[in-house]
Amino acid sequence: MKKISKELIGTSTIPIILSVLSKKESYGYEIIQRIKELSNGQIEWGEGTIYPVLHKLEKKGYITSSWKTSGSGRKRKYYNINIKGEQKLVSEKENWTVIHQLILKLWNIEPNLI
Amino acid sequence: MEHRTEFNLANCINHWKSILLENNNMTIDNVTELESHLLDEIASLKESGLTEEEAFLISQKRLGSINLLTHEFSKVNSHAFFLNKIIPYIKGVLIFLAFFQIAELLIHAFYLFFKPAGIHNNSLNIASIILLIATIIVFFTAFYFKYKKQLFNFHYFIKIPVLVSIVVLSKIMNMFSVFLIVKNYMDIKNIKTLSYNLNIFKLTFVIILLIVSFLVYYKSKKVLKIAN
Incomplete structure (x- = not known):
């Protein structure tokens, strides 16, 4: 199966993470598993690199984090989206929709560009 | 026949953590978070039938190389990096x-x-x-x-x-x-x-x-x- 380019994954990381967190609070490993599952394995990160992105989002005030202990006794850091993060997600959705529609239009008019 | 020493997961994880901490780009909190991820991955791979050693090696690879991790964390941890240095x-x-x-x-x-x-x-x-x-x-x-x-x-x-x-x-x-x-x-x-x-x-x-x-x-x- 063809993998998606690193550049495209890098650009889409923030809206993807915010979208996953908008459904429910989660931790790094679970977020990655969710994305793998939804993309049928086409999106594959160096898994550890999700954490600097999560920390950056936390620093910018889009998400909050807290350590919790799971049933098995393992400590996990859970991330939650907040109102600022929800607003960011709305603006990201608008941006991505614009790009998506533009590409669709271009390809419909000039299919040979595909 | 070559004698192999028994694999010790706790020792391997501790060694991996100590290398991460030596690089000055990460806080203890960061390493604990990565360790938690590694343990989740190992548990999942073991469930699918891998040995502890195989699960550790694959999990480590999936998480990313030490160089990649320290490079990526240095982007958000410049403050900690400066203090550690x-x-x-x-x-x-x-x-x-x-x-x-x-x-x-x-x-x-x-x-x-x-x-x-x-x-x-x-x-x-x-x-x-x-x-x-x-x-x-x-x-x-x-x-x-x-x-x-x-x-x-x-x-x-x-x-x-x-x-x-x-x-x-x-x-x-x-x-x-x-x-x-x-x-x-x-x-x-x-x-x-x-x-x-x-x-x-x-x-x-x-x-x-x-x-x-x-x-x-x-x-x-x-x-x-x-x-x-």
Whole structure:
């Protein structure tokens, strides 16, 4: 199966993470598993690199984090989206929709560009 | 047949964590979070039938190389990176200051202890020089055994608040001891001699430190050259 380019994954990381967190609070490993599952394995990160992105989002005030202990006794850091993060997600959705529609239009008019 | 040592997951994880922490780009919190991820991944791979060793190796690979992780974390941890880098330098300077203050205090205490016994000034002078030389030897020997043989654990002594307290307290005690010597003995001549000895001691110490620095520098260059 063809993998998606690193550049495209890098650009889409923030809206993807915010979208996953908008459904429910989660931790790094679970977020990655969710994305793998939804993309049928086409999106594959160096898994550890999700954490600097999560920390950056936390620093910018889009998400909050807290350590919790799971049933098995393992400590996990859970991330939650907040109102600022929800607003960011709305603006990201608008941006991505614009790009998506533009590409669709271009390809419909000039299919040979595909 | 080749004998393989038994795989120990806890040891491997600890080793992996220690390498991550050595890189100065990560906080303990970051490493704990990555460890939690690694353990989740290992558990999942073991469920699908892999051995503990295989699960560890694959999980480590999926998480990303040490270089990749430290590079990515350095983008968000520039503050922690700066602090982790600067703390050893501050500790070095504080150890240097504390050492000089303690040596000075030793000399003053030595004088205050033996002067009332009526020991001749020349003997006091020679004894103070011997004491200072012994202090240098003790310092460098302790340093050698700590870092080369890893014998002593100075962990609690080389914390910044402890070092600052040692410097401040020994400075206050030094000022007080000079005051006692002048008040009790009006012995300006001997104080001058002690101070002269101390200056020679400081100079000797600095020269030894410079020589050690050059030796370490050239040795490190040689080792790195071989490694490359």
